[in-house]
Amino acid sequence: MGNNILITGAAGYIGGSVLANFISRTSGPIKAAQISAAVRSEEQAQKLSKLGVNVIQVDLVDETAVKEAVLRNEIDIVVHTASAIDGRIPSHLIKALGQRRKVSGEETYFIHSSITTLFSEEGGWPYGQVRDTDTVFEKEKEIGGPHPVRQTNILVTEQAKAHGVTSFNIVVPHVYGRGSGEWRKLSVSIPAYVRTSMAHKIVYKFDKDGHPPAAHISDLIELYALLVEKILQKERIPSGEEGYYFAMAHRTPWWAAMDRIAQSLHARGLVAESKPSIWPSDKMAADYLGFPVLYVRAMGTSSGDLVPVNAYRLGWKPKWDEEQFLASIDDEVQAVLELDTVKATIFDLLTSADK
Numbered sequence: 001m002g003n004n005i006l007i008t009g010a011a012g013y014i015g016g017s018v019l020a021n022f023i024s025r026t027s028g029p030i031k032a033a034q035i036s037a038a039v040r041s042e043e044q045a046q047k048l049s050k051l052g053v054n055v056i057q058v059d060l061v062d063e064t065a066v067k068e069a070v071l072r073n074e075i076d077i078v079v080h081t082a083s084a085i086d087g088r089i090p091s092h093l094i095k096a097l098g099q100r101r102k103v104s105g106e107e108t109y110f111i112h113s114s115i116t117t118l119f120s121e122e123g124g125w126p127y128g129q130v131r132d133t134d135t136v137f138e139k140e141k142e143i144g145g146p147h148p149v150r151q152t153n154i155l156v157t158e159q160a161k162a163h164g165v166t167s168f169n170i171v172v173p174h175v176y177g178r179g180s181g182e183w184r185k186l187s188v189s190i191p192a193y194v195r196t197s198m199a200h201k202i203v204y205k206f207d208k209d210g211h212p213p214a215a216h217i218s219d220l221i222e223l224y225a226l227l228v229e230k231i232l233q234k235e236r237i238p239s240g241e242e243g244y245y246f247a248m249a250h251r252t253p254w255w256a257a258m259d260r261i262a263q264s265l266h267a268r269g270l271v272a273e274s275k276p277s278i279w280p281s282d283k284m285a286a287d288y289l290g291f292p293v294l295y296v297r298a299m300g301t302s303s304g305d306l307v308p309v310n311a312y313r314l315g316w317k318p319k320w321d322e323e324q325f326l327a328s329i330d331d332e333v334q335a336v337l338e339l340d341t342v343k344a345t346i347f348d349l350l351t352s353a354d355k
């Protein structure tokens with residue numbers, strides 16, 4: 001098979017870190033692969049070109065441009081980190097991979113990135129405990145509904161099947177740690193809390209604690225790499241309806257994390273109190289944090305009884321645990337002070353609907 005890999009969202013936190021990891025390899029199947037990086041803006045394209053990879057500047061909602069990019073660059077594997085929310089993007093990429101398969105006569109692969117919150121009660125999961133080896137796809141279909149991330153999950157599996165593309169779904173938890181990409185180096189949640197707390201000189205937490213799944217960025221990236229290696233080595237691993245990979249290394253104790261954020265910011269003189277207060281309303285939390293109001297409570301208070309099996313069966317060995325996460329909060333604050341230079345766009349599609 002061909003070994004041309006396209007990473008979407010390559011200027012983003014996760015995609016940029018995947019790219020940095022893949023191009024830093026000195027041996028192994030990924031080292032032998034051709035890596036292309038999809039970015040949205042000219043400025044990002046210029047910055048990433050310095051890495052010596054094939055940079056493709058494309059708006060992924062443009063179906064014709066996506067098809068052209070995939071076929072011209074003979075892409076066999078897409079690692080998609082650009083959006084879990086906008087179903088048009090995976091749809092365009094999967095259709096293009098289907099075309100590429102017809103042209104090359106070789107299998108093509110689509111690795112999607114979705115969100116663990118979907119599998120918590122607050123995220124609309126009514127079934128309680130869930131293993132990624134359960135009939136997750138069937139259950140997502142049963143739930144149906146308007147949640148754009150769930151709709152996109154279903155679309156990915158169904159369209160990949162229809163177009164003869166092998167699909168996988170890395171279900172991404174709360175990710176923390178400094179990214180190693182060239183552009184956006186910060187994650188979503190903790191940087192948003194730190195940024196907001198500094199702007200308003202107060203740390204808020206929700207009135208209910210949550211313990212959602214989590215992974216350090218370096219551990220998450222190793223899972224993407226492992227999956228791509230298995231594909232390149234033609235190993236048979238769960239895919240399609242069975243291809244969910246819960247990327248959970250440990251849990252995030254939100255209240256304990258908020259306590260540490262408050263202490264860290266207070267010690268720097270950046271907030272008035274060393275303890276968090278309770279958000280007066282979910283609406284205010286959404287406005288201040290820049291999160292979609294419909295999902296802010298799930299993002300801040302959900303836990304979810306997820307049991308990750310598939311990633312560990314692949315051989316995933318995350319190094320970071322809950323204790324290390326809590327011990328790293330001061331550096332999370334420091335990272336925002338040093339690296340918060342690029343506006344987050346991840347929720348634009350949903351927050352524009354809020355307004």
Ligand SMILES: NC(=O)c1ccc[n+]([C@@H]2O[C@H](COP(=O)([O-])OP(=O)(O)OC[C@H]3O[C@@H](n4cnc5c(N)ncnc54)[C@H](OP(=O)(O)O)[C@@H]3O)[C@@H](O)[C@H]2O)c1
Nearest residue numbers: 009011012013014040059060061082083084172175345346
């Ligand atoms: N970070 C987390 O903690 C976390 C947790 C769970 C799930 N996830 C999911 O993982 C994925 C990646 O997250 P992230 O934190 O890496 O987000 P991110 O930093 O915002 O990266 C996403 C990248 O995709 C690009 N992009 C979006 N729409 C595009 C389009 N139409 N055409 C071309 N490029 C486009 C963005 O471009 P611009 O730079 O131009 O905006 C951005 O560079 C997302 O789907 C997210 O929902 C993340």
